[in-house]
Amino acid sequence: MALLLRGGRVVDPSVGLDEVCDVLIRDGLVVEVGVGLTMPKGEEVDCTGMVVMPGLVDAHTHLREPGREDEETVASGTRAAAAGGFTAVCAMPNTEPVADEGAAVRFLLEKAETEGAVRVHVIGAITAKQEGRALAEIGDMASEGAVAFSDDGHGVADAGTMRLAMDYIKRFGVPVVSHCEDTALAGRGVVNEGVVSTRLGLPGWPAAAEEVQVARDIRLAQLTGCPLHLAHLSTAGSVALVRDAKSRGLGVTCEVTPHHLFLDEDDITAAYDTNMKMNPPLRTAEDTAGLLAGLLDGTVDCIATDHAPHAAHEKALEFELAPFGTTGLETALALVATHVVAAGTADWPQVAQWMAHGPRAALGLPEVRIEPGAVADITIVDPAQEWVVEPGGFVSKSRNSAFLGRTLTGRARDVLIGGYFALRSGKVVV
Amino acid sequence: MLSNKHILGMDDLSADDIARILETAESFAEVNTRRIKKLPTLRGLTVVNLFLEPSTRTRTSFEIAAKRLSADAINFSASASATVKGESLRDTAATLAAMSCDLVVVRHKYAGAPRMLAEMMDCSVVNGGDGIHEHPTQALLDLYTMKRALGRLEGLRVGIVGDISHSRVAGSLVPALRKVGATPVVIAPPTLLPSRPDVLGAEVAWDLDEQLASLDVAYMLRVQMERADGMPFPSLREYARFYGMNAARLAKMKPEAIVMHPGPMNRGVEISADVADGDRSLVLTQVESGVAVRMAVMYLLLGGADSGVAA
Numbered sequence: 001m002a003l004l005l006r007g008g009r010v011v012d013p014s015v016g017l018d019e020v021c022d023v024l025i026r027d028g029l030v031v032e033v034g035v036g037l038t039m040p041k042g043e044e045v046d047c048t049g050m051v052v053m054p055g056l057v058d059a060h061t062h063l064r065e066p067g068r069e070d071e072e073t074v075a076s077g078t079r080a081a082a083a084g085g086f087t088a089v090c091a092m093p094n095t096e097p098v099a100d101e102g103a104a105v106r107f108l109l110e111k112a113e114t115e116g117a118v119r120v121h122v123i124g125a126i127t128a129k130q131e132g133r134a135l136a137e138i139g140d141m142a143s144e145g146a147v148a149f150s151d152d153g154h155g156v157a158d159a160g161t162m163r164l165a166m167d168y169i170k171r172f173g174v175p176v177v178s179h180c181e182d183t184a185l186a187g188r189g190v191v192n193e194g195v196v197s198t199r200l201g202l203p204g205w206p207a208a209a210e211e212v213q214v215a216r217d218i219r220l221a222q223l224t225g226c227p228l229h230l231a232h233l234s235t236a237g238s239v240a241l242v243r244d245a246k247s248r249g250l251g252v253t254c255e256v257t258p259h260h261l262f263l264d265e266d267d268i269t270a271a272y273d274t275n276m277k278m279n280p281p282l283r284t285a286e287d288t289a290g291l292l293a294g295l296l297d298g299t300v301d302c303i304a305t306d307h308a309p310h311a312a313h314e315k316a317l318e319f320e321l322a323p324f325g326t327t328g329l330e331t332a333l334a335l336v337a338t339h340v341v342a343a344g345t346a347d348w349p350q351v352a353q354w355m356a357h358g359p360r361a362a363l364g365l366p367e368v369r370i371e372p373g374a375v376a377d378i379t380i381v382d383p384a385q386e387w388v389v390e391p392g393g394f395v396s397k398s399r400n401s402a403f404l405g406r407t408l409t410g411r412a413r414d415v416l417i418g419g420y421f422a423l424r425s426g427k428v429v430v
Numbered sequence: 431m432l433s434n435k436h437i438l439g440m441d442d443l444s445a446d447d448i449a450r451i452l453e454t455a456e457s458f459a460e461v462n463t464r465r466i467k468k469l470p471t472l473r474g475l476t477v478v479n480l481f482l483e484p485s486t487r488t489r490t491s492f493e494i495a496a497k498r499l500s501a502d503a504i505n506f507s508a509s510a511s512a513t514v515k516g517e518s519l520r521d522t523a524a525t526l527a528a529m530s531c532d533l534v535v536v537r538h539k540y541a542g543a544p545r546m547l548a549e550m551m552d553c554s555v556v557n558g559g560d561g562i563h564e565h566p567t568q569a570l571l572d573l574y575t576m577k578r579a580l581g582r583l584e585g586l587r588v589g590i591v592g593d594i595s596h597s598r599v600a601g602s603l604v605p606a607l608r609k610v611g612a613t614p615v616v617i618a619p620p621t622l623l624p625s626r627p628d629v630l631g632a633e634v635a636w637d638l639d640e641q642l643a644s645l646d647v648a649y650m651l652r653v654q655m656e657r658a659d660g661m662p663f664p665s666l667r668e669y670a671r672f673y674g675m676n677a678a679r680l681a682k683m684k685p686e687a688i689v690m691h692p693g694p695m696n697r698g699v700e701i702s703a704d705v706a707d708g709d710r711s712l713v714l715t716q717v718e719s720g721v722a723v724r725m726a727v728m729y730l731l732l733g734g735a736d737s738g739v740a741a
Contacts, residue, residue: 193625194625194626195626195629197624197625197626198624198625198626198627198629198630199629200541200542200563201541201560201561201562201563201564201598201601202541202542202561202562202563203562204624204625206625270438270439270441270542270545271545272541272542272545272546313518316518316520317518317519318519318538318540318541318542318543318546319540319541319542320540320541320561321540
């Protein structure tokens with residue numbers, strides 16, 4: 001069947017497109033892009049006032065299945081992704097058990113096939129059980145379709161082990177995704193070391209705990225030639241290290257999260273709100289400025305959510321005991337629309353770069369373009385819609401958002417995956 | 431009455447509140463010298479001491495204070511409580527709330543726990559020490575002790591010496607001293623200072639000897655010898671050499687200057703035995719003041735304006 005997206009602002013920087021026009025889709029593919037298109041039969045979708053862009057990908061998602069299906073599942077997490085405007089997510093391997101063998105990758109991909117609302121790519125573990133010692137069955141997982149390898153949730157403490165892993169992984173042509181955290185420096189830290197740790201009497205986690213591993217892993221990428229993607233960078237110093245690495249032509253990419261961009265340590269108050277407890281922790285205003293500058297100058301490749309759903313009763317514990325993380329799939333696009341686009345800092349072509357093309361390039365995923373012959377993975381955004389982030393409004397099974405109560409401007413209206421709606425008029429339809 | 435229903439940290443207390451507490455404590459201190467020390471003031475009210483971290487001194491002080499005011503004091507301590515069975519703090523709070531007590535004193539291993547309780551309960555909550563954050567009644571009894579000994583608080587220069595970064599005592603004493611117009615100076619090796627001591631509002635010094643002559647009070651903090659993450663200095667001997675209070679250091683202080691310690695002391699480490707037991711040490715006065723100050727806090731939080739006789 002045919003679908004005609006009529007009169008939206010069609011934005012795709014990878015083909016130099018940014019104009020009000022129509023997009024014709026047939027049999028899951030884009031067949032024509034232009035003004036005043038017609039079709040003999042099919043459905044017309046009015047996109048007046050909307051932004052039509054390549055489908056967004058989240059490079060960093062925790063689906064929690066298997067193990068913590070009370071917090072999220074493939075079904076609920078991918079529906080949350082669709083609600084947030086994503087056509088694909090990359091599932092991190094820190095499940096219970098850890099995804100450290102081919103069968104675990106196959107399990108998730110089969111689950112996604114039958115129950116998923118959006119595409120799912122699987123990231124496998126670097127080390128067995130993510131213990132930082134023996135290598136996981138990397139080739140086995142690559143054969144089953146793993147797109148990258150990561151011990152996300154932990155830094156790989158031993159430099160020799162990381163070097164070994166990168167040397168081994170490069171033969172499969174996929175990147176290592178590094179969670180940079182030197183545990184000896186981070187210690188028992190739960191917030192940025194500095195003003196907030198001092199004021200609230202909470203153990204501090206210095207910026208250096210991230211930056212020393214960023215520096216180490218960049219050197220190891222240079223030594224081994226393995227592509228390196230740095231997860232959830234939180235400090236201006238990390239961005240500076242990546243900027244330097246890129247200027248030297250190294251195969252290094254990186255991501256930042258909406259919470260590190262749009263919140264800082266001053267958002268952690270005497271209320272001890274555990275939804276503000278993140279790994280890595282919220283940093284200073286200088287750091288958030290450094291992350292944004294990195295996005296604007298191309299040092300930072302993409303925005304990823306680090307969607308980390310948690311059970312309410314666990315987030316209700318004392319700050320030092322509560323788990324790290326915030327949900328993000330349903331707020332990421334709207335936060336960028338509000339704080340970057342509506343604020344006039346950047347425009348939709350850059351958003352498409354950061355949330356659609358950047359993550360695909362960083363993780364070597366198939367490209368998606370709005371041009372004839374391309375797979376019709378498309379996100380349609382209502383840039384003017386105002387809405388309030390409310391606990392009752394989530395599709396995700398979990399509600400631990402750091403942005404509860406915020407009024408945002410802009411929201412995904414429709415999501416097309418292979419020409420079929422996953423989200424339609426703001427409702428998940430799969 | 432005080433300006434807030436709870437005392438979770440020094441931010442909850444105005445300078446007027448502090449003055450009122452110290453003044454009220456003075457009359458209770460007088461009661462504590464009588465043979466019959468019990469007042470009927472809080473008769474029929476229930477005070478729960480929720481101590482989820484081992485403590486004998488502070489818990490006993492609160493318990494005596496409650497009993498001297500005729501409140502029913504219930505001790506709910508970690509070893510005897512449901513918390514060891516994995517009950518969450520929120521469930522504990524809900525359970526206590528359902529039993530309708532009038533005041534909860536909470537000691538907890540983690541910062542912010544008293545605020546969680548306060549959010550969940552209708553009654554007043556007093557922070558009896560949360561993690562490495564605050565211990566406001568300790569700061570109040572320290573102010574009381576200093577005022578009694580030196581006749582004033584305004585203008586005093588108080589050196590707080592030792593493990594500032596892990597001290598809830600310092601966490602409350604520094605802002606308390608600032609509220610009453612005194613000058614706190616935190617004195618420690620850099621490894622025992624928080625990363626941003628400037629935000630505490632204290633002067634910062636690494637060298638105790640350079641400070642001695644200017645101090646009115648040397649407040650020695652306990653060295654925590656049971657730390658899991660390694661000692662932040664080479665040896666106790668070296669610590670004592672640079673930061674221990676002893677007779678030689680005391681001799682360099684002003685003749686009227688005093689030495690304090692929140693207890694329990696490591697004799698020979700942060701304070702030498704002769705100084706601890708000497709006439710310039712107010713360690714036992716602090717303990718004594720603790721009861722009177724905690725009586726004052728309970729009395730004022732529980733609507734003490736009616737002087738208690740109506741109860």
